[in-house]
Amino acid sequence: MNDKYLSPYDASASESTIYDMWEQSGYFNPDAMIRDGLTKEDAAPFSIVLPPPNVTGQLHLGHAFEDATQDAIIRYRRMKGFRTLWVPGTDHAAIATQAKFEKEHYKKEKKSRHDYDRNDFFDMTLDFGRAHQSTILGQLKKMGASLDWSRLAFTLDEARQHAVYTAFKKMYDAELIYQKDRIVNWDVKGQTTVSDDEVLREEREATMYTFKYSDDFPFPIASTRPETKLGDTAVAVHPDDTRYQQYIGNEYSFTFAGADVTVKIIADEHVDSEFGVGALGVTPAHSMIDSEIAERHDLPSVQVINEYGKMIIGNDDIKNTKAAVARETVAQWLRDNNLMVSEEKIIQNVGIAERTGGVIEPLPKLQWWINVNKSFDYPHDSLTGIEKGQSVTLKELMLHVVENEEVSIVPERFEKTYRHWITNLRDWNISRQIIFGHQIPVWYKDGEDMKVSETSPGYGWVQDTDTLDTWFSSGLWSFSTLGWPNTEAEDFKTYHPTNLLNPGYEILPLWVSRMILMSTFLVGDIPFKEVHIHGMLRDKQGRKFSKSLNNGIDPLEVIEQYGTDALRMALTIGVTPGQDMSFDLQKVKAYRKFANKLWNITRFVLTETDKQHEVYEGSFSKRDVEILNHFSERTKELTKEMDENKLYLVAEKLYHYTWHTFADEILEESKAIFENGNDSEILSRKKLLRHILKNICIMLHPFMPFITEEIWQDLKNNNDRDILMTVSWPQL
């Protein structure tokens, strides 16, 4: 026996050696598995794309959680004989990365993006991202992730750039991408638009002002933002509201805080007559709802606030001041002119940009959009339930594949969330006024129509300066990583659609739905068959991990102290899909003990038996047959649960069997047999111990890949495969 079993299992001593061995074997790559006859040539494919981590920082425990789950599934499928591919990659995370880089760079150099040429700034940000990428890849390896590194992708590399531009052109040609001046979520601080999903809500105290526009105006209106009222072009009331019937259709002109305002009284179903005074001042330029009303009634739009959050009209006290300041100035003006009816403190939700924390100022901007409600003739014939040429909208496609169960969402309740979200989906604003990202492939030249092209159409053409929303490129992830737009690429043909996606529920609208949109339109197929949703990790007290709470746990430190296998078990057992889980180091500790238990079980077996015992040809004793039958029943049950991705059950049952059946019962009674039994009983039992321990290693391998591989190296027989990772799952 190897002396190393005389001391407790030391994860740190063996894990990196084991990982190197795997990596050098090349078997993370399914092609190598086939080449060496470890996977059958005609084996069914099984593929997962790694949700690409943002290159903004390091991996946290949440990533480790995802990695543990996906790697367990991948390792299982590989052992099960599938042609198994897990594609690694990272996300350039446009605005998040740019914001972070700019902040750190400013701290050091006192220079911002405005101090650099566009290309230089882009390159600097890219370098920053690349540096994080290499850290991230190192961390994934520490986790034991059996990703095929030969297929590493980045959402901003050349191949993905080509995919992005191809996608843009196809959608533009189908008239699903359009350019339009519309109200956007403008992040004043970040100086860019953000999509609806990147706007967070924060409760803030505000004042509800009730006032009249002028003495001549017949009734008061209410608003928390009187400064925007300089841009009102209508007052909307409910059509059935008797109080205002007589005014509908009238037009009033007056000067309001120095601005010439003309409002028309209109009737709109949207107005809630119960709320406030039941009359809504319509500001088409600075409110999403109001702009919709304006569109219905064909009202003009007057912009009041610019990109810097400053007033562009109004009297001298107001013009050029910040909107928040102007609010009070206008309120004072109302008081001074005896127009103010009442002021009431209320709590309201304010939109905040997710990445920069800046207040969102809705204002009109010329932007690029994806139209989710436009009908078009479906160009593919490969999607179940939708025929080629059938008239559909992107929204309908997104709903169809989920309702049709082509894409199944686990747990099922998230289908409701998904459906609800898609149903209310508005057009997707895909342009961003930042530098780090895919520059929009649209070119302009004086006197010519704009052109969509991957490269410059020729002399004198200037490219659109906006970049694409980062989710545009990650929406392509399931197929841009597999060779698309070359639809003849081997990987694309073999591995798409992928089998499984393992995202957190918070990313369902942002990413999962976008992948479905892109894939159903561009490829004519679903991006993945199953969405296996995970919950969020929380700390011991059930709080989110966050910087402000400083309760973060570095997975690498946990690994250093307890070993990757222990961490992986802790992130697997007791975790059900979609359910949040609180993380406690106690748990990791417990599974480190388990690793050591397995270590000592091995020590016992290696001490008492040798490879010769495995080929003992006598029959098993009656008791051993009983044990074997029981074990194969368990194996059958566990295999079924693995097929259903019930990792939390399998891992726990293996833990229990190993410790409390194999060690506590079988090993204990073996001692007596070895002392008092007859030769055939002893030989039977020795063969049995090796057989079961080997199978435990095999089945535990997806969860605890390192220690099981380490043990396998000492346990394997001449006719066994060299590397446990490539060994076949028990056949029944």
Added chain:
RNA sequence: GGGCGAUUAGCUCAGUUGGCUAGAGCAGUUCGUUUACACCGAAAAGGUCAGGGGUUCGAGUCCCUUAUCGCCCACCA
């Protein structure tokens, strides 16, 4: 305002289509053991499955309702 989830042992959670005496890990109790393992073993303890009502031969599981906590969506101006 709308939607969803959670509530099971001191703590963290399982409990698949309703079916033996409701399980696991950790913590705690008692005893034991140092030639596989003290990162150990054995034994016991611990639950009106949030409350109430209903369906059923049978409910932790299905339905209704109440309560508490949490999350998501929604620019009542």
